[in-house]
Amino acid sequence: MNFWIVLTVNSITFGGLLFLLASGFSLIFGLMRIPNLTHGSLFMLGAYVGGSIVIGLFGFKLNFWLAAVLASLTVAALGALIERFLLRQLPGDQLAQVLVTLGISFMAADFCLMVWGGDPMSVATPEGLGGFARAGGAVFPLYRLAIIAIAVVVAVALWLLLDRTRLGAMIRAGVDDPDMARVVGIRVSQLFTIVFALGAGLAAFAGIIGGPILSVYPGLDQDMLPLALLVVIIGGAGSLLGSFVGSILVGFIYNFGQALLPELAYFVLFLPMLLVLLLRPQGLFGRHVP
Amino acid sequence: MSEIFSANNRLRFIALAIALVVLVSLPFWVSGIYYINVGSQILFFAVFALGLNILVGYAGLVSLGHAGLFGISAYATAYMLQQGFGHTSAILVALVIGVASMALFAVLSLRSSGIGFIMITLALGQILWGLAYRWISVTDGDNGIPVRGRPAPFGYSLTDPVNFYYASLIVFIVAVAMVFIFVRSPFGAALMGTRDQPRRMNALGYHVWMIRFYACLFSGLLTAVSAILFVYYTNFISPQTLSLTASAEVLLMVISGGPGTLLGPIVGATLVVVIKTVVSGFIERWNFLLGAIFVAIVILVPEGIVPGSIRLWRLITRKRAAAAPTTTTTERTP
Numbered sequence A: 001m002n003f004w005i006v007l008t009v010n011s012i013t014f015g016g017l018l019f020l021l022a023s024g025f026s027l028i029f030g031l032m033r034i035p036n037l038t039h040g041s042l043f044m045l046g047a048y049v050g051g052s053i054v055i056g057l058f059g060f061k062l063n064f065w066l067a068a069v070l071a072s073l074t075v076a077a078l079g080a081l082i083e084r085f086l087l088r089q090l091p092g093d094q095l096a097q098v099l100v101t102l103g104i105s106f107m108a109a110d111f112c113l114m115v116w117g118g119d120p121m122s123v124a125t126p127e128g129l130g131g132f133a134r135a136g137g138a139v140f141p142l143y144r145l146a147i148i149a150i151a152v153v154v155a156v157a158l159w160l161l162l163d164r165t166r167l168g169a170m171i172r173a174g175v176d177d178p179d180m181a182r183v184v185g186i187r188v189s190q191l192f193t194i195v196f197a198l199g200a201g202l203a204a205f206a207g208i209i210g211g212p213i214l215s216v217y218p219g220l221d222q223d224m225l226p227l228a229l230l231v232v233i234i235g236g237a238g239s240l241l242g243s244f245v246g247s248i249l250v251g252f253i254y255n256f257g258q259a260l261l262p263e264l265a266y267f268v269l270f271l272p273m274l275l276v277l278l279l280r281p282q283g284l285f286g287r288h289v290p
Numbered sequence B: 001m002s003e004i005f006s007a008n009n010r011l012r013f014i015a016l017a018i019a020l021v022v023l024v025s026l027p028f029w030v031s032g033i034y035y036i037n038v039g040s041q042i043l044f045f046a047v048f049a050l051g052l053n054i055l056v057g058y059a060g061l062v063s064l065g066h067a068g069l070f071g072i073s074a075y076a077t078a079y080m081l082q083q084g085f086g087h088t089s090a091i092l093v094a095l096v097i098g099v100a101s102m103a104l105f106a107v108l109s110l111r112s113s114g115i116g117f118i119m120i121t122l123a124l125g126q127i128l129w130g131l132a133y134r135w136i137s138v139t140d141g142d143n144g145i146p147v148r149g150r151p152a153p154f155g156y157s158l159t160d161p162v163n164f165y166y167a168s169l170i171v172f173i174v175a176v177a178m179v180f181i182f183v184r185s186p187f188g189a190a191l192m193g194t195r196d197q198p199r200r201m202n203a204l205g206y207h208v209w210m211i212r213f214y215a216c217l218f219s220g221l222l223t224a225v226s227a228i229l230f231v232y233y234t235n236f237i238s239p240q241t242l243s244l245t246a247s248a249e250v251l252l253m254v255i256s257g258g259p260g261t262l263l264g265p266i267v268g269a270t271l272v273v274v275i276k277t278v279v280s281g282f283i284e285r286w287n288f289l290l291g292a293i294f295v296a297i298v299i300l301v302p303e304g305i306v307p308g309s310i311r312l313w314r315l316i317t318r319k320r321a322a323a324a325p326t327t328t329t330t331e332r333t334p
Helices: A002-032 A039-055 A064-085 A094-116 A142-164 A166-176 A178-183 A188-214 A220-235 A240-260 A262-268 A270-279 B002-029 B033-059 B066-082 B087-109 B115-134 B161-184 B186-196 B198-203 B208-234 B244-257 B264-282 B286-300 B305-323
Strands: A132-135 A138-141
Touching: A002 A039, A002 A138, A002 A142, A002 A166, A002 A188, A002 A220, A002 A240, A039 A064, A039 A094, A039 A188, A039 A220, A064 A188, A094 A220, A094 B115, A094 B244, A094 B286, A132 A142, A138 A142, A142 A166, A142 A188, A142 A240, A166 A178, A166 A188, A178 A188, A220 A240, A220 A270, A220 B115, A240 A262, A240 A270, A262 A270, A262 B115, A270 B087, A270 B115, B002 B033, B002 B161, B033 B066, B033 B161, B033 B186, B033 B208, B033 B244, B033 B264, B066 B087, B066 B115, B066 B208, B066 B244, B087 B115, B087 B208, B115 B244, B161 B186, B161 B208, B186 B198, B186 B208, B198 B208, B244 B264, B244 B286, B244 B305, B264 B286, B264 B305
Parallel strands: none
Antiparallel strands: A132 A138
């Protein structure tokens, strides 16, 4: 019994992390119509930078949460630079943009290997969250519960941003019909930079807070990127609700698959994608086929 | 006009003859097995790139999962040999499995085109990579599967690097001829039609999905063929072969050379293999360079090296024609 509860909590935790990663991916995809293949790298870069600040590799030490914020902001700025100076050079040419993001992801992976080496970096659980909560007969690690709470808070904040603010309305307009949005005076190209930076920051944030449970290692980027892709294929591009449902679903399938069929865990992920592609190619909550 | 055409044709014929002579005579004037092996690598990677070019160049469908397909055929060959089957049955099974997986790939990824196609093929490719990595009872995970021995068709043992080079050359020439015929066939024209104007092609009564599906199968066949050569060349297969990096490498071959041209993938394969071979002698970090080349090519020569040079050549010859006004300036519109 305990086994199943723990597995369920782990699945939801992983789903929460995935949501932080995939919501930005999905927004970028929905708005700019490109799958941002650097997203896994941004996740990994955030994890490395944040972890280094916590350990004190850069010459100064910060507490976990401050390090998380600082690293997210750094990576968000990096994302804005990538968008401004590289993707902006190739307006309207989606294939070229995808290839550029792919090229950057390779460079970023090699950069991380150069700076942080091949050994995994373990990040300590933040103070005060190392313990366990007991409910009934089951034991829950506090940190995992915290991740779930953070994911829910971010989800609500993103929903408020997209649904209740002027900026959110502009982003939604851009997702639905970029040309028409331009005509009514929305500066869509500025939105691109904002959304790209936001997505990069969220991915980095997911990377840091995922550090204590996933640890940080070379190849983390290529482990996470396909999961983000799956979430978007299943949930539908540009839909926040889709990212949320897709993330939880993928979190469950991945964790249960790993526990029950360790050899085929990656393959089991394939099944929901297959079903969605065959029955609803635009994704569960997507508006149009990408 | 016709004069230009025949002159062009004659030039093309001469170039082709020279290329053929160079390729056939390579083992005689290149000293050292090392370089002959590099030649073999270029040839079978060129076949792989030709296969991907069918989709990227002629169908307008960019696949980022082709290394996965390549890997399936390579693993199938290695696994069959490991189980004690002969070379012929291993090769046949690898071909069938390669084309069948491409068919499955196509059924799923042709649900969309453009960016959606890239995403789905990328996800599928990564899933195959994960399978190779984790399905230890079949693939032995990270350790990979070793392959012992190469086949000896008609008594020529391919263990000899020169013989292997010639076998690769024959496969390469057949593949080039197949692609040449394919592109000039009505089917090839229809495929390029679906690339440029899918809706009009549909309105004209072409079955766009089916045309793309057959193109995928052809691409899968070439991929499987090159994978079999690869696995016999390296005598080893591991999950590394299926990684996203490998998919990106072959895509770089197509993009750098020039998608949608016959010569492009061949030039691209040569370029990538040579750079990779040369560079690996100096630095460990091939990935960084691969990424940098990708960004540079996309931003600087987006159309690829072959079309880029052709454009440059036309520019030069046009200038020369303008400088000498006595020659009739026959302008060929591209």
